[in-house]
Amino acid sequence: MERVHPSLADLLERAHVVALPLNTRFRGVTEREAVLFAGTEAWSEFSPFLEYAPAEASAWLAAAIEYGFDASLERLDSGTVEVNATVPAVTADAVPQVLARYDGCRVAKVKVAERGQMLADDLARLEAVRDALPTARLRIDANAGWSVPEAVTALRAMTAAGFEFEYVEQPVASVTELAEVRRAVPGVRIAADESVRKAADPLAVARAGAADHVIVKAQPLGGVRRAAEVVAASGLSATVSSALDTSVGIVMGAQLAARLPQPRYAAGLATVSLFAADVVREPRVAVQGQVSLAPAVPDAALLREFAASDACQNWWFERIRACFEHLSTLGAAYSPE
Ligand SMILES: [Mg+2]
Missing domain, CATH: 3.30.390.10 (Enolase-like, N-terminal domain)
Known part of the structure; x- marks a missing residue:
């Protein structure tokens, strides 16, 4: 090439x-x-x-x-991509104030399986998100925090409580375990995040039947073009996320998100709000649930x-x-x- x-x-x-x-x-x-x-x-x-x-x-x-x-x-040079709000493993009463930081997001990613917390904490947090944003689409991210039995128990409990997820991000650590969870809870879409670090990984995840969906980042996969090719080759749907990038990296990610086929998944690119300072005068935070594709030029x-x-x-x-x-x-x- x-x-x-x-x-x-x-x-x-x-x-x-x-x-x-x-x-x-x-x-x-x-x-x-x-x-x-x-x-x-x-x-x-x-x-x-x-x-x-x-x-x-x-x-x-x-x-x-x-x-x-x-x-x-x-x-x-113009246009926007949709982004998701992220709710860390906070107590349920703190959820509204977290969501208030994300302007107009219609998709919320909720962290679960935090060490030291119980399934009841996750369910309460999810209820609080549903109360605050009744029409939002939900996804959860366990960051590999569950064992296979814990994941199966939690996902069944959440389903029984009426929660439907776009996907469940990295419920367990390994590709083999992801495949086990996926078989045990048919109907729940599984996404690989930590299991995708290199360009070869999405294909390996797909071949193992470990996930329905992958989380991808432009930088570790070797760039916008390569990352889009890797996603296409895997045959899986994908969400673009940030590696805690500055606004310049966020635009690279947004360009990748704009290249992915429909239906598009709201990108995990509303992360600039985690920075106390950025290199551009107008940081790429979510505006009406979207992030702009316009060039980011440092000041x-x-x-x-x-x-x-x-x-x-x-x-x-x-x-x-x-x-x-x-x-x-x-x-x-x-x-x-
Ligand atoms: Mg994740």
């Missing part, structure tokens, strides 16, 4: 490393580090989680290169204000080098200069 290839020097020259404060602790950190490239075609984002080795993180770099530099990639003053320390910047530059070299081993198009 034809690929674009800015030189490593060009990439580094166009890179802005930022550390943005979060409202909530995420993966043990209170700041999200990200690299934003002033690409020739668009701004793009490179923000693999800190612990990922180059082999894995290089897919994220390929995504940033494609979005920033590939003139043949179709990017929609120079914000890039300066939230610029990472020199040590942090050097670490990211080394990481870009390592990932770039890894990509160069995969195809001549990425030959480092």
Whole structure:
């Protein structure tokens, strides 16, 4: 496949490393580090989680290169995609105030199976969501928090209580267990999220009969085009989500969501509200349940204000080098200069 290839020097020259404060602790950190490239075609984002080795993180770099530099990639300049509200594992009485943060969302994802809580807590939270948004479509996300018997018990109880879900996200940890749960509760659609980290994973999930649906992110799957191809090859429906991206990465995700076939599932891209600051003046939060596809252009003053320390910047530059070299081993198009 034809690929674009800015030189490593060009990439580094166009890179802005930022550390943005979060409202909530995420993966043990209170700041999200990200690299934003002033690409020739668009701004793009490179923000693999800190612990990922180059082999894995290089897919994220390929995504940033494609979005920033590939003139043949179709990017929609206008329009919106639908996004979902997310309700963390809060007590039922806190649900209305969580939902108030999401303007006009008609789909709510509710976290369940939180450690230290009971099935009754999940049911109460779901009731509170149904009370607040009686017409909303619901999905739940267990983040692999259940065993197979726990998942089956919980899903039967929820069904008995009248809840219908678009899908149930990662009820259990492994692909084998997902397949077991899926067989045990026919009629409940199962989605794989944590089981999808690399481009090969959606196909493996489909082959194992482990899920009806996959959660995908543009960066880890190697870019907008590749992620759309992977979803199509899996034969499963998909929801696009964020890896806690800045507004620049959110637009990359929104472009992927806009490419997926109908019926589209509201994307998990309303995550910018978890940031206390962003790189654009008008962060891509949900407006009337939608996120805009328009280009996200960082503000120079914000890039300066939230610029990472020199040590942090050097670490990211080394990481870009390592990932770039890894990509160069995969195809001549990425030959480092
Ligand atoms: Mg999930």
